[in-house]
Amino acid sequence: MADPVAETDETDVRDAPDDTGVKEVKSAARTMDVLEFLASRSGEPSRLREIATALAAPRSSTYALLRTLVSREWVRTDISGNFYSLGLRALLVGTSYLDADAYVRVVRPVLAQVTESLDETMHLARLDGTDVVYLATQESHQYLRANSRVGRRLPAHATSLGKAILAERDEAAVPDELAALTARTITDRGALLTDLATVRMRGYAIDDEENTMGLRCFGFALHYTDPVSDAFSCSVPLARLTPERERQIVETMQAARRQIEALAPPRGRF
Numbered sequence: 001m002a003d004p005v006a007e008t009d010e011t012d013v014r015d016a017p018d019d020t021g022v023k024e025v026k027s028a029a030r031t032m033d034v035l036e037f038l039a040s041r042s043g044e045p046s047r048l049r050e051i052a053t054a055l056a057a058p059r060s061s062t063y064a065l066l067r068t069l070v071s072r073e074w075v076r077t078d079i080s081g082n083f084y085s086l087g088l089r090a091l092l093v094g095t096s097y098l099d100a101d102a103y104v105r106v107v108r109p110v111l112a113q114v115t116e117s118l119d120e121t122m123h124l125a126r127l128d129g130t131d132v133v134y135l136a137t138q139e140s141h142q143y144l145r146a147n148s149r150v151g152r153r154l155p156a157h158a159t160s161l162g163k164a165i166l167a168e169r170d171e172a173a174v175p176d177e178l179a180a181l182t183a184r185t186i187t188d189r190g191a192l193l194t195d196l197a198t199v200r201m202r203g204y205a206i207d208d209e210e211n212t213m214g215l216r217c218f219g220f221a222l223h224y225t226d227p228v229s230d231a232f233s234c235s236v237p238l239a240r241l242t243p244e245r246e247r248q249i250v251e252t253m254q255a256a257r258r259q260i261e262a263l264a265p266p267r268g269r270f
Contacts, residue, residue, distance in 0.1 A: 027065075030057065034065060035074065038086045039151075045083035094151060103224060104135050106263045107232060111138040114234070114256050118249060121235045125161040128153070130175045132162040132231075142240075157192055158185045160207035160219025161231040167199035168221050168228035184209045204250065205231075214238055218249055220257045224264035232256070 033055050038046060052062040066084055069075035076087040098104050104124065111122040115138040125132040131153045156162025157174070158181045166173055171193060178187045186192045199205045205219040212235075219233040234249050 030055070030061075030065060031069070033057075034062070034069065035086070035090065038075065038084065039090070040153075041085070043085065045078060045085045047082060048084070051084065098135060098150070101135070102265045103222075103230060106265070107222070107230075107260055108136050108138075110256050110260050110263075111136060111232065114138075114252060115140065118234065118252055120249065122232060123161060123235065124230065124232045125159070126230050127156060127162065127165045130156055132156050132159055132165070135230075154211055155179055155181065158182075158207070158211040159233070160205040160217040161233045162219075163192075163196060163199055163205035163207065164219035164221040164231040164233070165228055167196040167205060168223075181211045182209055182213055184213075186210065204253070207233075209238070216241055218246075218253060220253050222257065222260055222264070224261055232260070 034051060037051060037054050048059060048063055048066065051057075051066070052059040055062065066075055070077055070084075070087070072089060073087045074089045075084050077084055107124045111124060114120075115122050119140050119142055121140045122138040123134055124136040125134050132155075134150050134152045134154075137150055154162070155178070156166055157178050174189060174192060174196070176189055178185070178189060178192060180187050186195060203220075205221075207215075207217040207219065209215060214237055215235050216238055217233050217235045219231050221228045222230045222232060224230070232253075234253055236245070236249065
């Protein structure tokens with residue numbers, strides 16, 4: 001009798017080649033699909049049925065794949081064995097990515113210095129498609145603080161980090177559909193392009209409660225890659241933001257950007 005999960009055999013490849021002309025291995029692609037789906041759940045466990053439906057995959061082969069990932073600690077289950085979420089190995093690989101990234105190594109100590117100076121929360125993020133992914137966060141010691149974490153994804157258009165990067169990119173990088181995260185998120189593409197033009201003239205981006213109410217964020221693109229892919233930001237609760245405080249933050253961030261770009265390795269060295 002044929003194995004019901006034979007479709008996951010590593011020799012099975014998809015017909016459509018990638019840009020290199022090498023065909024994609026179905027089982028490897030399906031494994032990545034499962035891990036990326038679980039990552040998108042923001043820690044919310046998923047049932048087998050939900051995973052198989054989301055990936056348009058047979059439940060039998062999805063179950064076999066999940067059990068393999070559980071045995072390798074890439075995925076974990078609850079005590080009932082019915083719910084799945086990312087496992088310890090996913091964390092270890094993610095941490096290795098950050099530890100190996102030459103730019104992250106340069107930026108993190110500077111974020112710590114700026115946080116010590118301003119006592120505000122600092123972030124480093126990288127553009128990934130139409131989102132930004134947080135690579136480092138240095139929290140404020142004050143009671144009111146931003147709520148972001150490494151690995152979090154947010155739409156680029158709704159963050160100062162993303163807008164700082166998009167302002168350095170061609171207009172084609174700006175998506176046509178812009179989802180609203182708050183009542184203040186810019187959802188009109190023309191309005192966003194106008195805002196990005198202002199970012200280029202001003203030299204930094206501002207997110208005014210566009211992804212989190214009560215927060216204003218100041219984002220600065222980092223010009224150590226071409227095209228620009230990274231930015232860092234400072235998040236400040238409006239309750240303690242004054243014009244003088246804003247000037248202090250911008251001046252400190254501008255000096256920090258110069259420091260980071262001076263320390264960053266030449267493009268292509270990792």
